[in-house]
Amino acid sequence: MKRWMLAVGMLALVLGAGLGMARTTKVVVAGWGGESEIAMYQELLKKFNAAHPQIKAEFMHIPAKDYWTKITAMFAAGKAPDLFFTNNINFPALAAKGVARPLEPFIKKDDYDTGIFYQGILDAFRFEGKLYALPRDISNMVLYYNRDLLREAGLPDPDPDWTWDDFLRYAKALTKEEGGKRTQWGVSFYTYFLFWEPWVWSNGGRWYSPDHSKFLLNSPASVEGLQFYVDLRWKHHVAPTPAEAADRSAYSLFLGGKTGMIVDGRWRVPSLKKKAKFDWDIVPFPRGKAGSIVDIDGSGWAISRQSRNPDAAWEVLKFLAGPEGSLTFTRGGLIIPAIGFDPMNPDATSAILKAFFQPPPPRHQQYFLTVNKTAIPTETFERWSEALNLISKALGPVWEGKEDVQTALDKVAPAVQKILDEVQAERAKRK
Amino acid sequence: MSKQRQRIADAVIFVVLLLGGLTMLVPFLWMITTSFKEPGSLFDLPIQLWPEKLHWENYRRVLTAVPFARWYFNSLVLALGLTFLNLTSGALAGYAFARFSWKGKDAMFLLSLITLMIPAHVLIIPLFVIMSRLGWIDTYYALILPGLFDAFAIFLMRQNFISLPRELEEAALIDGATPWQIYWRIALPLAAPALATLGTFTFLGGWNAFLWPLIATNSIEMRPLTVGLAVFNTQFTTEWTVLMAGLSLATIPPIIVFLAAQKYFIRGLTLGSLKG
Amino acid sequence: MSSYRRFPWLFILPSLVGFFAFNAGPILISLVLSFTKWDVFDPLNLGAVTGSWVGLENYREMARDPVLHKAFWNTLYYVLVAVPLEIFISLLVALGLNRDFPGVKIVRTLYLLPTVTSVVAVGLLWRWVLNPYVGPVNLFLRWSGQQIEAFFGFFGLSAPGVVHWLASEGPGWLSDERWAMPGIILAAVWAGIGFRMLIFLAGLQNIDKTYYEAAALDGAGPWQQFWNVTLPLLSPTVFLNTLLALIGGFQVFGLIYVMTGGGPLDATNVLLFYLYQKAFGIFPPDMGYASAIAWLLFAFLFALTVAQWQLRKRWVWEEA
DSSP states (O other), rough: OOOOOOOOHHHHHHHHHHHSSSSOOOEEEEEOOHHHHHHHHHHHHHHHHHHHEEEEEEEEEEOOOGGGHHHHHHHTTOOOOOOOEETTTHHHHHHHHHHHHHHHHHHHTTTTTTGGGGGGHOOOOOEEEEEEEEEEEEEEEEEEEEHHHHHHHTOOOOOOBBHHHHHHHHHHOOOOETTTEEEEEEEEESSSSHHHHHHHHHHHOOOOTTTTBBBOSSHHHHHHHHHHHHHHHTSSSOOOOOOOOOOOHEEHHHHHHHHEEEEEEEHHHHHHHHHOOOEEEEEEOBBBBBBBBOOOEEEEEEBBBOOOOOOHHHHHHHHSSSSHHHHHHHTTTSOOBBBBOTTHHHHHHHHHHHHHSSSSTTTTHHHHHHHHGTOOOOOOOOHHHHHHHHHHHHHHHHHSSSSOHHHHHHHHHHHHHHHHHOOOOHHHHHH | OHHHHHHHEEEEHHHHHHHHHHHHHHHHHHHHHHSOOOOOOOOOOSSOOSSSSSHHHHHHHHHHHOHHHHHHHHHHHHHHHHHHHHIIIIHHHHHHHBBBBBBBHHHHHHHHHHHHSSOOGGGGHHHHHHHHHHHHSSSHHHHGGGGOHHHHEEEEHHHHTTSSHHHHHHHHHTTTTOHHHHHIIIHHHHHHHHHHHHHHHHHHHHHOOOHHHHHOSSSSSGHHHHHGGGGGGGGSSSOHHHHHHHHHHHHHHHHHHHHHHHHHHHHHHHHHHTTO | OOOOSOOHHHHHHHHHHHHHIIHHHHHHHHHHEEEEEHTTTOSSHHHHHHHHHHHTHHHHHHHOHHHHHHHHHHHHHHHHHHHHHHHHHHHHHHHHTTTTTTTTTHHHHHHHHHHGGGGHHHHHHHHHHOOOOOOOOHHHHHHHHHHHHHHHHHHHHHOOHHHHHHTTTTGGGGGGGTHHHHHHHHHHHHHHHHHHHHHHHHHHHHHHHHHHHHHHHHTOOOOHHHHIIIIIHHHHHHEEEEHHHHHHHHOHHHHHHHHHOOOOOTTOOOOHHHHHHHIISSSOOHHHHHHHEEEHHHHHHHHHHHHHHHHHHOOOOOOO
C-alpha cells in the first residue's frame, strides 16, 4: 500500500516540478553605456518582462572602450549574447562574417513597419541588401559657436545656409593676436576622422566608391576639401597649431572660450549646458561645393546568429528600438533618437520628439534633426578600421604641417587599395 | 673625507633623492586633486594641482551610483586569492625545485619560465573558451584559479629556498622527519620574509588586473574595481572627476600593503639572490 | 645534503594541475592559432582551426610587413636603452636610500607611488612634461641652450648649430619620430625605478657588514669599497633585476597606449603594441597574426634571456 503511494507521490512531485518550472526563455542583451544608461536598460527590460511573462530579458553591460574585445571573446567561446548593441562603423565586418541574423524574416512575419526610423540610418545597417539591426540613436555633426565671442567680433549668428567662404570670414574675424602671439582662434581643430569627413563630403569628395572597390580619398575633390580644412590651421591660422594648443584638447579650448567655433556632436550639449560660461548655439555645417553634408552614424541592436532564442530576441528588439524604448533613452538627453516623426504613429513619435527638445540652450536644436536630410553614413565596409589605421597614420605629418594632403594620401593609397581589392575578392567568393 | 665634507655630501644626496621622490608624487597628487574638481572637468592640460573648491560629490557619486563597495570586495577577493595561491602552491613548487632532483627537472623549470614570456593578449580568448566550457565565467573561480600556476612565484621561492642553510633540514632528516614536515616546520617559517615580498608583488598584480577580469566577468556585481570603474568611460566622454575619485580610493589597500610589508621586504629577497 | 632523489608529487601537484588546466592549453592554442587565420567570430573548435589553416603564411607575412620590422627594431631599441638605464638609476637610488635616516621609509614609498597611480595619470602627465612648447623639460633645455649661446657670444663667437637648435626649439619629443621613443623610455624608466630599487635594497642590506669592515681595515676608501665589495656581492641581485627588467621591458604597453598610440608613424610601435593592435585594435581582429607576433616576441625574449644566462657565468660572483 505504502509503496505505491510513495511512487505516485514522487511522480506528482516530478510532474509538478516540471510544470512549475517557469518555462521562460532567457534573452541576454549586451550593450555599453554609463550608469544612467544602465538604469534605463534595466527599467525598460523590467517593463518588458512584466508584459511578457514567458520571456526573461537581461541586460549585460560591457564598458564602452573594451566592448568589442569582450564581444569577440564571447562569440569565440560560442556564448554570444542574443541581442548585442553595435554601431554602424563596426557593423559591416560583423555582417560579412555572418554573425548577425538578417531581420527580414522577422519583419515579414510580424508585418513590422520600419518606416518610423530615419531611412538613412536604416541603410547604415543594411549589408548586401539585407537589414541586420534596428537603430536606437543617430549621431551627426553640427557647428557650435560662442555667441559672445561672435558679438565681440561684430558678427551676427551664422545663416543656416552659410558657405565655406562665410565660414572662413567668420573664423578670421574670431582670431585675435596680442603681442605677436595668437590668443584666440576662429575654430577648434580635431584630427579624428569623424570631424574631417564633412569637409571631404561637402566638397563632393568621397573616401571610397559606393561598392568599395576604389580608394577615392586622394581624388581631386576629396583632397581639395581636406586641404581646405588643413589650411585652416597652417595657412589661414584660424585654428590652433599643436604648439598653440599646447596639448589642450579641441573641446576644452572651445569650452574655455579660446576658440569661437567647433564642429562636434550632440554629446557636447550636457557639458556645455553645465560648464559653459558663455552664450552658445548651433548651426548646420557650412555649405561646400556639393552642399552641407555631415555624417549620420548611429547604433542599434542586432540578433546574433548564435542566439538560441531568436524569436524571443526579436520581441525584445522590437520593444527596445520601438517608441517606448526610444522615449526612455531620449529623455536621458545624450542621444538623438533614430525614430523620426511618423504620421502613421503621431502620438508616440511626437512624444519622443518632445522629449528630445530639452530647454535651451541651444536655441536651434532642430538643426540636430534637419541636417539628417542630407547626411550620409560613414563609408564603412568589412575592413574599414584597418584601412582607417593606415590613413590616420599617413595623415599624421599633415596635421603637423609637415606634408600636404595629396602627397600623404598618395603614399598610403596603394596599401588601402590592396585592402579594397582583397575585400572585393572575398565578396566575390561569398557570391 | 673629512666628517664635514661627508655630511655635506650626504645632505646633497638626500636632497637629490628627495626631489626625485617628489616627482613620483606629482601624478599621484594630480589624480587625487582631480577627484575634487567640479564634475564635468576635463582631465586636461594645463595641470591644475589644486582645485578651487573641494567637490565631494564625486566621491558621493562613485560610492552610491555604482556598487563600489562590492567592486572593492571583489578586488580584495581577487588580490588576496591570488596571493594565497602563490604563497601556497608557488612556495611548494619552489621548494620542490630547490631541494629535490629528478629527471627532467631543469627542462620543467625552463618550460615554466616560458609562461612568463607569452603576452597575455593572445591567451585570454583561449582561456575564456576553456572557462566557458567549465561554466565558470562570472564566478570567483574564473578570476582566481588561473593564478594557481605562477612561474614568477616559483622562480622567486626557488631562489630563496636554495640559499637557506641546509643544516637545520639535514638535522631534521636525521631525526626521521619527512620532507613534508621539514617544509612546513622549518623551511617555510625561515622563508617568511620572501613570502611577504612575493605576497606584496602578487597582491599588487591582482589589484591592478584588468584584461582578464574584463573578459571573465559578465555581471556588474562580479567586477573588480579596475573593470567596474570603466563604466565612467562612456563612448561619448570620460567622467574624469568621478573616475579619479574611484581610483584614488583604490590606492589605499596597495599603499597599506607597501608600508606594512616594507619591514619584511628588505630582508626578504636577499636570501634568494646570493645563491642564484 | 644531497637533494631528495624522487619526484616531489605533493609539492608540485597544485602547480602542475594549474599549469595543465589553465596555462598549457591557452599557450598551445595560441601556437596553433598562429598557423591559422581564425575568424574570431567562429566558435573556437577543431573545425574552426582546420577550416582557417594557413600554415606558415602569418610568419611569411611578418617577414614582409614593414610595420612589424619597425616594431621589432623599436623593441630592441627600447630594451637595450631602457633596461640598462633602469638598472643604473635604480641602483644609485637604492645606494642612496640604503641608509637609516629619519623619513627614509617614506622616501622609499614615494618611489613606489607610480605603481599605484593610474597609468592614465602618469602618461598624461609625462605628455605635458615632454610637451615641446610648454613642458618643463624643453623649457629647461631651451634656457640652457640660451645660456650656452650667451657664453659663446661673450667671446664674440657664434655657437655651433646644435646649440642654436637647443636654444630655439629643443627636441620635438612625442610628436617627433626621432624623439618619441626616447620620451617613452624616459617615462617608463621613471615609473619603473621603484620596483627595481626595492630589489636592490634587499640585495644591499644583505651584504655582511664584516666585508666592509675588513676592507676599511685594509685602507680601502668608499669608492674602492663599492667596487670591490658591494658590486661583486650585489651581482646576483643585478642579474635577477636585469632579468625581471628585460621581461618587463617586453611588456611595456600602458604608457605607449596613453602617450603616443604607437606613433608618430610607428616610431613607438613595439611588438607588444602591434600585437594588441592586431588582436583588439582593429575590427575584425586578426588573431592568427597576433598569435604569430606573440611567438616571435617570445623567441626574441627567450634568446635574450639565454644570452644573459650565459653571460652570467662570467660576471656574476657567487659565494663558493
